[in-house]
Structure formats: C-alpha cells, structure tokens
Amino acid sequence: MRLRNRRDRRVAAALALGIALAVAAPLTAGASQPGRSPAAADPEAVGQYEIRSKSAPSERSAIAATGVSIDEVKPDKLVVSADRSQARELRTLGHELKPLPAPSREPSASAAKVFDFPSADAGYHNYAEATAEIDRLVAAHSAIMHKQVIGKSYEGRDIVAVKVSDNPASDEDEPEVLLTHHQHAREHLTVEMALYLLREFGDDYGKDSRITQAVAGREIWILPDLNPDGGEYDIATGSYRMWRKNTQPNRGSSHRGTDMNRNWDYRWGCCNGSSTSPRDDTYRGAAPESAPEVKVVADFVRGRVVDGKQQITAGIDFHTYSELVLWPYGFTTGDTAPGMTRDDRDAFAAVGRKMAASNGYKPMQSSDLYVTDGSIDDWLWGDQKVFGYTFEMYPSSNRDGGFYPPDEVIERETSRNRDAVLQLIESADCMYRSIGKEQQYCAD
Ligand code: 0X9
Ligand code: CA
Ligand code: CA
Ligand code: CA
C-alpha cells in the first residue's frame, strides 16, 4: 500500500514534466539516443531490465503480480519490462535489476512521416501496408480466401478475419481453425506471421499437397491484427515505444490501455495473474471484454457455434518473444482443473510438443512460466473447448532484438512455423488422435 502511495505521488509529480515531454515529443524522437534505455529520459516510458537469478514459477508469478510484463525466462535470468517506478518497486522487493539497452534504430526517414517503422525495419508492415497486402492476396486468391470485417478497434480501425478454405463464401462442414495475431502492440512479428501464412496458402494451393489438403479440408480463420491501435501507437513517432496494451482510455486515470491478453472472460482477474492498475502493462481492464477488440473477437468466436456446436476446434495465438509453445491453463499451476481432464491436458501436451519439435521452440504449460488470468488460451479452452495454444515467436533472447528483431529475420522466422501450423491444422479434426484416443472422443 505504501509503495503504491509513494508511487502515486511520484507519478503525479512527474505528470507536469510528462506534459512538457509530450509537447517536445517530435524533437525527442528526432534526437533519439541509440542504446539508451527510454526509461532514462521519460519516467513513464517502459524499458527492459534483466534480473539475474534462478527463479521458480511461484517467484515469477509474484513478480508478474506487480504489474510488469515478464518478457523472457531463462534458467538463470529473467527479463521484465517496467517503467522507472516499477523498477524501483522490484528493487524494493529485493531484486537486482540491470537496465538493458533499448532497441536502437534510426527513426523513420522524415519527421513528418508518422505511423511508420524505422527505415531500417521497412520490411515490417504498418497497418495501412498490412491492409493493402491482405486485400491484394484475397483478390489474387479469391477462390480460397474471403475477407470479413468483424468489428472495429477502440479508435475505429477495422478488425479483419480472412477465411481460407475452398468455397470460402459458404460455411461447409469442415473443422475450423483459429489463428490470431498481435494482441500485444510491440509484437509486430506476429502480423508478419499472418501475412506469411496468407501468402503461403495462396501461392501453394494446388501445388503443395499438404497446403492443398489443408485448404480443402478445413476452414482456417486468420485474424492478422487484433490490436491495430496499439501497433500504430507503438511506431507512431518513428521510434519504438515498447507499447503492449491497446490505447483505450481508462476512467479516472491518465494512463491508457488494457492488456488484451488479461481481458478475456474466463476466470478474469481470478488469480493474481493480472493488474487492477491502469498504469500497469498487465492491466486487466474494468471488466471482462471491456476492451472492444477483445469483445469483437470473442463475439466472432461465439458466432462460430452452429447448432449448439463450436466449429473451431483448435487455434494458435501468436506472440513474441521467447520461442515457446504454450498451452493452458495459465490461471492455475495444476495440470488438470475444472474443465481440463487428464486426457485434455495430455492431448494439449502431445500436439504442443510435436509442434515444438518442428519449430525448435520449447513446449510447456503457460503457468510454468508465470500465472496469468484472463488470457485468450484459457478462455478458448475454458469457455469454448477450443484447443488454443500460444506461440511466443523469435527471438529466444533480448540479445537478438527482443520485441524488435530486424526485418531481415522476418522470412526465416515466419516460415519456421510453417510445419507447426500445418500440424495443428491436420490435427484439428481430432486432437485426441495424438494420445491414441480417437475412438473414444472422435467417433461419429
Ligand atoms: O503474458 C502474456 O500475455 C504472454 N506473453 S507475452 O510476453 N507475449 O506478453 C503469454 C501468455 C501465455 N498464456 C497464458 N499464460 N495463459
Ligand atoms: Ca533492415
Ligand atoms: Ca471449404
Ligand atoms: Ca464450417
């Protein structure tokens, strides 16, 4: 309590300075200091810190419970994103924090050119570029792709679902697969993952037998950008802001944004796996689905219930970074829990491990990292009985760019997941085949 109060005062005191900084923002962006932590300039800005110690899941959950995001878990170190007062709070808790260098890139070419990646990362697609690329691909492959605007973000940008299947305009009786991307603003590589998959399905349909079968026998929903506002905000100055949340204002607070991956309506806020404070990176929002983007996607998923049966059987929610394949639950450290039987868990683990064997990621239950509540994968399973995985993409470590790996790695690191995605699609008719229980669970 005392910490919070002290911090509140500090934050209030910093506010006047914050306004001055905001006015000077274009200048600051132009004169960015490569290698310097952004937290050094602006007390509200988030930077990464390394904590050198072996940690148990319970200690990591305690750190996560302070409202910082945990970005990296290694045998003898952690990396967290924190603003300056959060860093102080962690130090008060006895942790030794070493600031890590911020991503250093020359800002995008002209100061007038906003909402774009630094020129060195021009290979990434901003929202307008991604939209144009999606429209181009859907038009070029209209026999197997159908685009639908399923709703709007807080700031009014389109949230899009592309259906990839033969006869895409009709709802056929085929297992459906859900691929969601970019809940977290700074995780831009996940949008590239969606664009890669669309390109791959489009180019290889009718040429590659696996792709052809996947498209013919499944209905694949690709949602390339769940958080377009956050993504644009993260690149709006031409330098990276380390933004995670959406950009929705919070009542009674000057801090914007909800952590969308703490806002889903299953055991929301149950278990100390999210923050009640709007200033925190893991703020869970005022209520489940209070983030309009989460509501849009949850409504879309609920809309896939046909004749009382959820058509979507499996999915992947793409994040960065750490190179992990995660399965639920995140809200509890138990392998099994209400609604998660031993067989469910074993099927999750079997398919998860197989996907991880193909992309070289590490497979585990998500709470082995740290406890989270209100995450999409918990909701997909707990509420909809969808086998929902979380992939944490490249890199494995902050040394290779953390949330901002250079655009040179996009092709390699998206194609790296080709086989894993196809495996999930191929397993989607009966996830229990992976544990030899097809007869028991999937016989018609
Ligand atoms: O904390 C998250 O939301 C995800 N990690 S990230 O670094 N991309 O923010 C992990 C979510 C894993 N899923 C659950 N814990 N349920
Ligand atoms: Ca480059
Ligand atoms: Ca079809
Ligand atoms: Ca269908």
Ligand code: ZN
């Ligand atoms: Zn994420």
